[in-house]
Amino acid sequence: MMMMKMKMFASRDIRDLHHLEEEVQRLQEVQERSANQIALLQEVQERSANQIALLQEVQERSANHIALLQQQLANKTQDIERLQAELQSQQDYEEIKTELRTRAPTHTDDDVLPAPSDSADHDPVIQSELRVHHFCGKEEPASDIPVENMRSSSSSSSSSSSSVVFIKEECEDEEEEEEELDTSSVARRVRETLQKHRVGQRVFAHCVLGLSQGTVSDILARPKPWRSLTRRGREPFLRMKSFLADEDSVQTLTVVQQRLRGIVPWARSPQMSSDQLIRNILDQNRSELMDVDSRSQRGSEDVIRNILHQAKHEMHVTSEAPEEVHHGTLSPSVQSPADFVQSIIRKVKCEMDEDTHPSASPAPLSTITHSFPTDAQPRTQVCVGSCEDEILESLDLDTVSITQRVKEALVVNNIGQRVFGEEVLGLTQSSVSELLSRPKPWTKLSLKGKENFIRMHRWLRDPHSVQRLTDTDQRARLKRDSQRPSDGFCLSDGSGAFEAIKRPRVVLSAHEKDSLRAAYQREPYPSQHTIERLAAQLALQTSTVSNWFYNYRSRIRRDGLTEPVQTRTVRSPASSSPVSSGLLSIKQEACDPEMEEDTHQRTRVSVAVQSVTKAEDLNELV
DNA sequence: TAACAGTCAATACC
C-alpha cells in the first residue's frame, strides 16, 4: 500500500515536472519573441530617424531645385524679351521669303508647303522651320503632298504611308506588283543615289517610304528577295523603284536635304532640330503664361492670342503628322482644332501652376511629374525642358522596390496589368509585364524609361490611386460586357476599312533557336554574310535573323542588368553575356533570355542579391 | 547609319 502511494506521488511529481518544464519553455519562447520585437522596434525607430534625416535632406534639395528653376525661368523670360525685341527689329522678312522660294526654283514654297495659315505674318523663322518640319517629319498626311511631281491626291494617300511623295499614283497599276523586282539591285541603286546626292537615310525614309530611318537602313542593307516579301514588304521597293525612275524626285529630295541642313541658319544653331524648335515654342508659351501669372493677368489677352496663334502652327504640323512630334507633342487622339488648342493651353497652364506653386508638393518629384499627365494620354510629353532634365538626373529611384510595391498593390486590389498599363503608364499589358518583372536599375534607364518609374512612383504615393483604378477597371469590364457581340466578331466600322490584315507571327522552332544561339556564341555581332547564310540554312528571312540577334543581344543585356529575384538561373561561363556595372554583389552570368524555362540545360545557382535599396531612396520616404 | 532602347501585338503559358 505504501509502495503504491509512493508510486502515485512520484508519477504526480513527474507530471508536475513536465508541466514546469513546458512552462519554462513557453516563457523562454515568449522572452525570445519579446527580444525580437524589441530589436525590431529599435530597428524601425532607427530607420524612422534616418528617414526623417533624409526627408530633411530632400526638402533641402527641393528648395535648391526650386531656386534653380526660378532663376532659370527668370533668365528665360529675359532671353525671350530680348529675342522678341530683335525679331521686331527684323526688316528683311520679304527678302528671306524670296530667298526661300528661290531655293527650289521649279517648286515654289506654295507648291511644296501646305497653305499658310491666316497668321503667316507672325514669325518668319518659325513659319519656315515648321514648314520644313512638316514636310519631313513622320506623318500620315492626307494632303501633305509637297512638290508638284510628288503630288498624289489626298484620297490616294489614305494608306499607312504618308509621305510617299514620289509615287505619282499609288497602286494605279496593279499589274506592276506582278512584276518581279530585283530588290538587291533596287536597294543598291538607292544607296548609290543617296550617296551621290548626299541625301541622308532619314530624309529618304520619311519623304519617300514613310518609314523610320532604322527600318530603311535595314531594308537597304538587307533587302529580302522579292518572292519572300509580303505585299506590305514589297511596297517600299516599289516606291524605291519609282523614286529611281524619276530624276525630279531625286532633285527634290536633295533640296529637302539642303533645307534641313541649312535653312535660315540665323534662326537656329546647326544642332537644333525641328523637334527642338517646337519644343522651344512650347517653352516660350510657358514663359508667357508665367508672365500672365506673375503680372496679374497684365496683357493676358495678347499672350493667349499668341499661344493660340502658335498652337495653330503646331496643329498644322501635327494634324498631318498624327503619330508623334517629339517633345512638343500632342496626342494623336486630339482631333478637333479646338481640342488641340485647348489641350496646349491646359497643359502649359498646368505646368505653370505647378511650377509656380512648388510648395504644394514638397518632394522633388512634384516638380517633374507634372509633365506626366494623368489623363488617358499618358504618352504625351510636354515641355520636358532642361530644368526637368536636371532634376531627373539628380533623382535616384529604386526601381526594384517600386515594381515590387506596384505588383503587390495590383495583386492585393485585384487590378490587372492591362488596366494599370493603360490608365497609369499608357503602355500595353505586355510592356507592363516586362517592366514589372525586369526593372532596370535607375541609372541604366533612358529619360523615357525613367518616366514609367516616375509614374509608378507617383501612383504609389497617391492615396486614391487604387480606388480610381478599381473604379476604372469595373467600368471597363461593364463596358466590355455590354459591348461584347454575340458572335464574338464584328467589323470596326462596318465597312471593314480598319480591318487589319493579320500577318502570321513567326514562331521559331527549337532547332532554329538552337542554331541561332550557337551562332550567337560564335559571333554575337554577325556580319551581313553570316546573317544571310544563317537565314538560308534555316529557311528564314534575313530580317528575322537580324531581328533575332538584335532582340537576343538586347535581352541578354537586359537580363544582365535586371535581377529582381533572390534566385536566378545561369548558364555555364562559356555562354557568358555582357554584364553591366553592378548592383549585384555577386555578379553572375546573364541568363539566356530564351532558355528561362529550360532548367535541364542549366544549373540553378543561388545568388545573393545586394540590396539595391539605397538609403536616399525616395520610396522610403513615402 | 548600325545598334540600341522601348514598345507593340500575337501568342504561349498558367
Add this chain to the structure above:
DNA sequence: GGTATTGACTGTTA
C-alpha cells in the same frame, strides 16, 4: 482571363 514571351517595329543614340 491574366501574365509572360518574343518577333517585329519605331525612334534615338553613338
